[in-house]
Amino acid sequence: MEKAQFQNKTSVGYADPRVDELLKHSIRTQLESLLKSKITTEQRIQLLQKSFVDAMSLVLSDTKVAHQQLVKAFESMYDQAVQSLAMAELSQDxxxxxxxxxxxxxxSPHNCKHTIKDVYRIKGYARGIDKAIAAKLKNKPSVTILYPACGPFAPLLLPLLSYYKHEKRYSSEQIKVILVDVQPGAILSLQQLVQDLQLEDYVLQIEEADATKYVPNLEIDLLILEAMQHGFTKEGQLSIAKHLVQFLNIDGWMIPQNVSVRGMMVIGETEFNQQWKDVKYSHSIHVDRAAQQDRVELGEILSINKSSLLDMGEVELADGIKVIPANQIVLPTGIADMDQRILAIYAHIETFSQEVVGQYDSGITNPRPDMTFYVDAKPREVEHTHFVASSGDAVQFYYQLSGLTGFVPVKI
Ligand SMILES: C[S@@+](CC[C@H](N)C(=O)[O-])C[C@H]1O[C@@H](n2cnc3c(N)ncnc32)[C@H](O)[C@@H]1O
Known part of the structure; x- marks a missing residue:
């Protein structure tokens, strides 16, 4: 039976080049109009700092905060951060x-600016980072943090630093931060934002560099990284982590402490449409029990943590394409409707000490449907990108590190 094409409704679309083209003309106009707003610089800076502190107060609170209140606080943080981006006066290019x-x-910095609104991703990271900093500072006077691929707003850390400064929780003697990004526009924006937030004392360096080659000149206690998209595809999280893990102190930690990437065979309509029909927003607390039970879990395909990164072997193919071997799975037998199922790959992120970004909490943990993986079914026209297997087959997954990253299944 031919499988229907499912769009993952909840996935992020910010990397779509067509959308980017359409927006190009209006961005400069929008940013310029922000600059012309009537408030004084002092007022703008006050609002910016307040919005960052408020968002973190909510996120770190141990009492339950309503979703709408969180969304509002994060929108406000975004609105203020975008003004700093405007002040940095980046050229259109x-x-x-x-x-x-x-x-x-x-x-692009333009597409990355939205990640500061990704409430539950930032919540999972900020709460984890907060616990990790507290744990480190119990045993040493200061903690050095490296945050590569941080984007134009470094949203996993700058709001937290603003909160620490405001609450006088940790001083700049206790926390030293290195921010790294390869986009010159992200660097200009970060310089402006750090200055506007008056966090210069906490931020030791802002480096324009490729994080897969960058060599820090200090020993690192915490490596904070989020450069991934759903299904663990496209961005260079693994290459960056693999390179930078070697600069962690022997007792240094990666945040996230573990990313578990898993596969499942799902009925697309149930998983991606029906499951979300009656809920206001997608989140792991809203997944539907029946839809969960309908999944056929394949198990873990790859797990990324400090020790797995240090052990990871790399294989170089023709044309310099690099891959790493991931896990093998055996496709289950006896599933009557297997021919109608599609592979979906999703990540479960443990940032630190029980703090997580679970499935559907963020665009980055949304399961990603893979329409090229066929089990007990045949595509109408077989293309080289298609993978065709049968129930009971053993499948070895590889992870492609080069170019647009992602998993490549191979039949054993
Ligand atoms: C989605 S944004 C970053 C998101 C950010 N980490 C956050 O938490 O919101 C991706 C950023 O990573 C940067 N980036 C991606 N690969 C990189 C690399 N190899 N070296 C340095 N920066 C990189 C891009 O330039 C971009 O600014």
């Missing part, structure tokens, strides 16, 4: 340049 490097998609 620097703002919108997006390309694929040797190790993954390099998103």
């Amino acid at each position: 620097v703002l919108t340049r997006q390309y694929v490097s040797e190790t993954g998609l390099i998103m």
